[in-house]
Amino acid sequence: MKVLIIYSSIHHGNTKKIARTMATSINADIIETKNLKINTLDEYDLIGFGSGIYNAKFHKNILNLIDKLPKLKNKKVFIFSTSGFGRTKYNVPIEKELRKHNLEIIGSFTCKGYDTFGLWKLFGGIAKGRPNNKDFQNAKDFAERLISS
Template sequence: MKVLIVYKSYHHLNTEKVAKAMASTVDAQLCKAEELSQHNIEDYDIVGFGSGIYAWTFHRELVKAIQSLNGGGTKRAFSFCTCGNVTLKYEKMMEQLLTKQGFNVMGHFCCLGFDTFGPYKLIGGLNKGKPNEKDLEKAKEFIKSLIRRI
């Protein structure tokens, strides 16, 4: 099973931690969003897309990378994110984008990440230490469950 994980991780590298945990579990290829043009998604059985949440949306570099692709209606994909507030449903936003680009969306993973956006910086940030080992284990279980379904 060939897996490509495309991600954008910026401020605290929260999403990179999740991407690396997933990749190590299924021997996936990691790719930063800005380097996606160097890969042919047709070479992979499933492609994951993830970023932190910046001002209530996925990072613009990741969105731009996805918009440059055509999943052809059959290419399997999943999404993931790290954010300051998991009660907001970011997966719908990503599912709509991936579906519009012709991907068959298999699932979404989200966990808390250390967040110093806006006023949170004044109080030293939210979710210090996140994602933690428990979060990374959940990310590993998520990707294993996706692979079992294929």
């Protein structure tokens, strides 16, 4: 199975760390959203979309990419995110958008990540030290379950 992980990681590299962990554990290709050549997506059987969360939303780079997705047949996808709170509800809007493109969502992952966005900066941020080793192990386990199913 050929896997691609696409991510946007802007402030602290939290999402990039999780994306790398997943990619390494399942031998996936990995690329930052801004470097993706959209016509290469057909080469992959499974595609992951990941982002940090900004004002309860995925980064605009991922949102714009999903808007521009070409017709992809028989593609499975998964979603992952990092945020100060690590809430799974942040992944739901992206799931809905991907379903509009008739993509099969086979998993969703989230974990906490150090966050100094907006008002959190005034307090020194939240979720310091995250993602941590447990988060990395959970990301690895999640990715391995995706390709074994």
